[in-house]
Amino acid sequence: MDTSRSSKAEIVSLIQNEEKSLDDEVQQLEQTLPKEEGWTSGSEKSLYLYQGFWCLARDLKSVISLQKHFQAFDSDVFVATSPKCGTTWLKALTFSTLCRTQYARDEHPLLNSTPHQLVRFLEFDVYLNNPFPDLENICVYKPRIFATHIPYASLPTSIKDSKCKIVYICRNPMDMLISLWNFMGKLRDQIQDPPMSLDEAFDKFYRGIYLSGPFYEHVLGYWKASQENPDKTLFLKYEDLKEDISCQLKKLAMFLGVPFTEDEEKQGVVEEIAKICSFRELKEVQVNKKGLSRFGTPHKDFFRKGQVGDWSNYLTPSMVERLEKLIHEKLDGSGLTFKLSSKTSMA
Numbered sequence: 001m002d003t004s005r006s007s008k009a010e011i012v013s014l015i016q017n018e019e020k021s022l023d024d025e026v027q028q029l030e031q032t033l034p035k036e037e038g039w040t041s042g043s044e045k046s047l048y049l050y051q052g053f054w055c056l057a058r059d060l061k062s063v064i065s066l067q068k069h070f071q072a073f074d075s076d077v078f079v080a081t082s083p084k085c086g087t088t089w090l091k092a093l094t095f096s097t098l099c100r101t102q103y104a105r106d107e108h109p110l111l112n113s114t115p116h117q118l119v120r121f122l123e124f125d126v127y128l129n130n131p132f133p134d135l136e137n138i139c140v141y142k143p144r145i146f147a148t149h150i151p152y153a154s155l156p157t158s159i160k161d162s163k164c165k166i167v168y169i170c171r172n173p174m175d176m177l178i179s180l181w182n183f184m185g186k187l188r189d190q191i192q193d194p195p196m197s198l199d200e201a202f203d204k205f206y207r208g209i210y211l212s213g214p215f216y217e218h219v220l221g222y223w224k225a226s227q228e229n230p231d232k233t234l235f236l237k238y239e240d241l242k243e244d245i246s247c248q249l250k251k252l253a254m255f256l257g258v259p260f261t262e263d264e265e266k267q268g269v270v271e272e273i274a275k276i277c278s279f280r281e282l283k284e285v286q287v288n289k290k291g292l293s294r295f296g297t298p299h300k301d302f303f304r305k306g307q308v309g310d311w312s313n314y315l316t317p318s319m320v321e322r323l324e325k326l327i328h329e330k331l332d333g334s335g336l337t338f339k340l341s342s343k344t345s346m347a
């Protein structure tokens with residue numbers, strides 16, 4: 001008997017069975033979960049409320065699949081975010097900090113790969129249409145770094161229980177909303193959907209209906225995890241990075257267990273990483289200017305303005321008032337505050 005053949009056949013049948021059972025599970029969920037209209041008519045047409053967060057039908061399967069099968073290593077690092085809160089930036093910074101000794105200083109991988117290619121999303125990329133991805137060979141650099149928009153409560157148990165590290169970045173919700181609305185506007189344009197009004201986007205965001213929303217539950221889940229176990233989860237803020245990137249980079253390196261040495265500091269390594277990961281530099285790299293990501297969005301759309309306080313150019317006074325009230329209600333007593341502009345902050 002040809003064992004290599006039979007084991008290959010067994011593997012294929014295992015994958016097929018798993019695919020079938022996932023398809024059945026997702027089909028059932030689609031009929032029972034609360035459902036809302038998404039942000040575009042394409043793959044984002046419907047959102048489903050799964051375990052308390054809004055998820056695209058396309059991603060339900062990969063989320064369930066990775067919840068069941070993903071095995072974290074103690075050495076893994078996870079970049080966790082809500083959409084439009086600084087994912088691209090934190091992917092670039094985490095990769096450049098952790099892997100800095102694995103390439104020559106003038107051959108930085110960010111010159112030829114996008115941050116999303118170097119640090120891949122678990123649910124939109126690695127596990128998309130593949131319940132058993134080849135994780136051994138997926139990350140060229142070590143340790144493995146993955147990204148996710150999944151809320152803390154719904155992370156695979158092995159991520160929560162192992163000694164791996166989680167870095168989270170949040171952003172003030174007003175800038176996040178404007179960033180999301182602009183991003184989805186480009187996506188709508190691309191598939192010839194008519195523009196979505198800011199009123200409609202505001203209403204959806206206010207009700208928490210967007211991929212991985214609601215916002216406050218997402219942020220508070222990771223905030224609490226970071227308070228309870230600061231060695232495992234590092235909680236960063238986009239606005240703090242904007243204010244003092246060197247200080248935040250050193251904090252990140254220390255947390256990841258790879259602090260910058262005195263020599264590195266003298267040689268300007270911190271400033272070099274900050275520079276190559278900066279909005280201005282990344283936006284101009286050819287690989288970020290053309291082509292589509294694995295999840296179908298143009299690379300260039302991940303770089304818009306990269307500013308704090310851009311919301312003031314869009315939101316009406318009544319929108320600001322409603323959001324401020326909601327921020328107060330949701331964050332009251334948590335100890336978490338947001339900077340709304342380079343000057344103003346609120347709890």
Ligand code: PAP
Binds near residue numbers: 085179282
């Ligand atoms: P994602 O969660 O969908 O992957 P994410 O990277 O969080 O996207 O969002 C993009 C936002 O980060 C954009 O914000 P804006 O719309 O307000 O401009 C984008 O400009 C900003 N951004 C991307 N790269 C950087 C960077 N290197 N530094 C600062 N901001 C950045």
